[in-house]
Amino acid sequence: MKEKERAETALQHPATIETPADNHPLLFPIYQNVKWETETVAETLRVYRGERPGFFYSRASNPTVRQLEQLLASLQGREECLTTASGVNVIAQTLLALTQTGDHVLFFVEGYGPTRHIIRTLLARFGVSHTMLSIEDLEGVRPVLASRPVKVMFFESPTNPVNKIADIAALTAMAREFGVTTVIDNTSAGFHQHGEFDIDLYIHSLTKFTTGAGDVMGGAVIGDRATIERLRHDFGLFGAQLDPLSASLMVRGLKTYLLRYREQSARALAIAQFLESHPACARVRYPGLASHRGVELARRQMRDFGCVITFDVVAGAEAGRQFAEKLRYFAMTPSFGSTESLVMPPQLMQPKDLDAEDRGKSDIHASTVRLSIGLEALEDLKADLAQALAT
Ligand SMILES: Cc1ncc(COP(=O)(O)O)c(C=O)c1O
CATH class of the missing domain: 3.90.1150.10 (Aspartate Aminotransferase, domain 1)
Structure with a gap:
């Protein structure tokens, strides 16, 4: 007979409640959990290296957060999504992950103020230069792209706060011609718009429309699998992951x-x-x-x-x-x-x-x-x- 555990031990190892395979909860559980165990070192290493499905540590991935990421990617009509702790954070992380010293960023003056600060002060400290145009100065874009290699074109539409509209087809066509990565802050347009355009990455503040209740903060970057995978490692190092409770509230909020x-x-x-x-x-x-x-x-x-x-x-x-x-x-x-x-x-x-x-x-x-x-x-x-x- 199994020896009865002492109270101290039992408290650290409560029974897991298994749900039968044919008996599903309608709401996905909130995996308010940091660490996952796999039975052997070999299998743990395979999970860690991404050679099999599974979870290891919530800074890298968490099922509740993954549910939100997949939902956002499908709403925006793309393959993959990474979420973080705020909209500003995802803008900063994405730009830091896409650029290195000597790169040049083209962006527009009408956009969200902190985005300007990130490009003009933070990126500048690491030797990333920029050109700032008006989003209405479409004529001005080609000369910038033609005059030097440009790594990233970052724009918004409608712009916050003055609601100017970017000519997305024209901007993305020029960016493609010159091999420039396009990033749109699509927060104002929402998750269901602009998906048909040839945009590489969509950024969202999740703080606004996911729940509409002002109860959560988060950010997301959405794109094709290869581009998002290139960001994943850096995002892990920045360590500003979205927490599972917020992710669950966002999935619930997105129903409406x-x-x-x-x-x-x-x-x-x-x-x-x-x-x-x-x-x-x-x-x-x-x-x-x-x-x-x-x-x-x-x-x-x-x-x-x-x-x-x-x-x-x-x-x-x-x-x-x-x-x-x-x-x-x-x-x-x-x-x-x-x-x-x-x-x-x-x-x-x-x-x-x-x-x-x-x-x-x-x-x-x-x-x-x-x-x-x-x-x-x-x-x-x-x-x-x-x-x-x-x-
Ligand atoms: C267009 C836009 N992008 C990003 C953000 C930043 O989002 P957060 O407040 O979640 O950091 C905001 C916030 O107002 C915004 O308006």
Whole structure:
């Protein structure tokens, strides 16, 4: 008879509950677990070297995180995905993994501020140079690619925060011609758009649309298997993996992703039209508006135009502050894509890293406001905006 374990030992080795092979839970378990054991050294080495399926250490891979990665890859129409702890982290890791001293990166001034910092300060410290153009300066791209070897072209569409639209077909065709790796920050367009373009890598902040609840942070890079495998080793060394609980919340949240994205886009279009007709608002920038400079491109490239609206308050920055503070249903906080509506006043929008000329190109003016439209009733949102704009 097996000797009864002492309490100290039993506590370290509780029984594993096996589920029968024909009896599946509907939700995949949260593998809140760091270490996996395989029975022999030989088999452990085979797992470790990737010669057979299995897990070894959650910094390298975890089943719950893998479920999310496969779901994201399929949504974006690509083979593979790597997730990390935040959107900014995945941008930094991807750019560090793709470049080395002497390389050159082409990117665009209208994009997300921290991306500019990563390229202009972090990469620059390691001897990676860059050219920064306006995303509307398509003519300027070819001369840069022709004048020197360019390793990476990094762009966004729609750009955050001012919703400019990149001509993706034109950019990727030029990049292919010159052997440049293309990376799009596709956070604003969502996981289900732009998959048909010849883009090498798609980056997403998972913090926004995966759950829409503002309860998780994460980042993802998605592409073909070979390209992602080239990043995997470096990503392991950076060690900023997504945790399994967040991954599980994201898989759960994604069940309603398409409904949320489309519903928020529909509300955003209605609100953009409302703001455009309001005398207190100028230069309303929403890609679904007929008046938007990039509307033809947006209609060609996108089916849903997203939840971000940017506009200028006619009466100036101080009026923009009062407007943001008077809003009842719009939380004054960063980010976008959540099911609650959000507002960023002009004072919190100003790019501090740009000189006057680049500020002009960035299209963020002294009284520019950004809204993120959530799932509140459209009439309540309109009434709230109207009362806040009345002052
Ligand atoms: C376009 C874009 N990319 C990346 C990020 C960074 O994502 P995270 O906040 O998850 O680090 C953001 C965040 O606002 C963003 O707007």
